[in-house]
Amino acid sequence: MKIFIIGGGQVGSSLARSLVAENNQITIIDPDEKVLEGIANTNDVMCYVGNGASFSVLRSAGIEDCDLLIAVTYSDELNMLSCLCAHKLGAKHTVARVRNPEYAAQLYELKKDLGLTMTINPEKAAAEEIARIIRFPSASRVELFAKGRMELVSCKIPRDTPLCNMRLRDMAVSLNIKVLVCAVDRDGELIIPSGDFVISEGDELYITGSPKEIERAFRRAQIYKDPVKELMIYGGGRITYYLCEALYKKNISVKIIENDRGAAEEIASLIPSAVVLHGEATDEGLLYEEGIKNADAFVALGDSDEVNLLSSLFARRCGVNKVIAKTDRDNMTAITRELEIETSVSPKIVTVNRILRYVRAVKAGESSENIASLVKILDGRAEITEFICEEEIEGITGKTLRELTLKKNLLIAGIIRRTEAIIPGGNDVILPGDSVLVMTSSHMLTKLSDIIED
Numbered sequence: 001m002k003i004f005i006i007g008g009g010q011v012g013s014s015l016a017r018s019l020v021a022e023n024n025q026i027t028i029i030d031p032d033e034k035v036l037e038g039i040a041n042t043n044d045v046m047c048y049v050g051n052g053a054s055f056s057v058l059r060s061a062g063i064e065d066c067d068l069l070i071a072v073t074y075s076d077e078l079n080m081l082s083c084l085c086a087h088k089l090g091a092k093h094t095v096a097r098v099r100n101p102e103y104a105a106q107l108y109e110l111k112k113d114l115g116l117t118m119t120i121n122p123e124k125a126a127a128e129e130i131a132r133i134i135r136f137p138s139a140s141r142v143e144l145f146a147k148g149r150m151e152l153v154s155c156k157i158p159r160d161t162p163l164c165n166m167r168l169r170d171m172a173v174s175l176n177i178k179v180l181v182c183a184v185d186r187d188g189e190l191i192i193p194s195g196d197f198v199i200s201e202g203d204e205l206y207i208t209g210s211p212k213e214i215e216r217a218f219r220r221a222q223i224y225k226d227p228v229k230e231l232m233i234y235g236g237g238r239i240t241y242y243l244c245e246a247l248y249k250k251n252i253s254v255k256i257i258e259n260d261r262g263a264a265e266e267i268a269s270l271i272p273s274a275v276v277l278h279g280e281a282t283d284e285g286l287l288y289e290e291g292i293k294n295a296d297a298f299v300a301l302g303d304s305d306e307v308n309l310l311s312s313l314f315a316r317r318c319g320v321n322k323v324i325a326k327t328d329r330d331n332m333t334a335i336t337r338e339l340e341i342e343t344s345v346s347p348k349i350v351t352v353n354r355i356l357r358y359v360r361a362v363k364a365g366e367s368s369e370n371i372a373s374l375v376k377i378l379d380g381r382a383e384i385t386e387f388i389c390e391e392e393i394e395g396i397t398g399k400t401l402r403e404l405t406l407k408k409n410l411l412i413a414g415i416i417r418r419t420e421a422i423i424p425g426g427n428d429v430i431l432p433g434d435s436v437l438v439m440t441s442s443h444m445l446t447k448l449s450d451i452i453e454d
Helices: 010-021 033-042 055-061 076-088 101-114 122-135 168-175 211-220 238-246 261-270 284-289 305-317 332-338 347-364
Strands: 002-006 025-030 046-049 068-071 093-097 118-120 141-145 150-156 180-186 189-191 204-209 230-234 253-258 275-278 297-300 322-326 343-345 369-377 382-389 410-417 420-422 435-440
Touching: 002 010, 002 076, 010 025, 010 033, 010 347, 025 033, 025 055, 033 046, 046 055, 055 076, 068 076, 068 347, 076 093, 076 101, 093 347, 101 238, 118 347, 122 141, 122 238, 122 297, 122 322, 122 343, 122 347, 141 369, 141 382, 150 211, 150 369, 150 410, 150 435, 180 410, 204 211, 204 410, 230 305, 238 261, 253 261, 261 275, 284 305, 297 305, 305 322, 305 332, 332 343, 347 369
Parallel strands: 002 025, 002 068, 025 046, 068 093, 093 118, 230 253, 230 297, 253 275, 297 322, 322 343
Antiparallel strands: 141 150, 150 204, 180 189, 180 204, 369 382, 382 435, 410 420, 410 435
């Protein structure tokens, strides 16, 4: 695909790397020549210096035969105008990053006029991801598929659980549960386990199953954590606003600490149900005084990665059950793991993953094997794709999974049939109407038929 990216910042450069790796032809437009030089030195992309909302710049860059334009500058207005201009000049699809909550209601009405085929709000997407973890604090990550009928969760195995030293094939019988361990992170190594795999302390398991079965699995493995009732948040920005909105009516007491007095006053007016304090997250005296030891969860959403990590470490030391840190820089994910901060969330990564899913769906075109979801795990080394099988697919539907010649490093991680979440075995079949979860560590899948070895 011929893809234009407007904006060469963190999101734009990350998108360029991922899309080039998936064999797309990428052109980046940004007014800062030095930014473009940095991207061009490490990526096989075309670069144009200029304003992405300028007809002349877009024309000279060749927008007329563009398949997709993605506008991810820091300005919502510039992103929307770039999409409008690109649409007028012939771009087939356009995606805009829009962060201002005030635009959300208007976009539904203006989407067609602006030529927008998709919008993404990084802060809202990140807040939704954090909210899922707050609702199920036993996991370090929670992803939903098929409208919540099946979940992917991850958790690190502690020493005092019956799962330690247990073979996967024995797990279902011993604990009487119906879940699938589809991937394991052991000391940074990705493993797609067989039934003979033995679980060890410190392994991070990625598990699929229905919400009910996953909760049962965590309880019987003695790694279940009680629901969050007391939540402390550092940072009073947009993610905090969207997070509180997502947790509304969940019977959770929220306390927010914000170091900027103006921002503290603003978030207090927007979220009257929360207690808002003006102070620093690194002020241990303040955190003690405000009851961090009584908090069930602590979420660090400040502007500084370093402050987020420091405050999260302090919360862990105080015995907070669930600690989540927002990070923006690429190298911070590995650092949070080394510091044993269980969960980190990056708005940039959430944004890139959602746009990649859309790009794959556009590539698949009007296929009957539509991509509904795409989730990358283990720092992008593996991914789980949800396909909707809308009709018969030769060589796949109606055959047992045992009869299919699947590609290597690929696993059918779940089948959702109407309201039923199926943990697939060799005798199960894929039928029209099913949603199918496919996990792979070495293939780029755009349609369900891609799972079969050529």
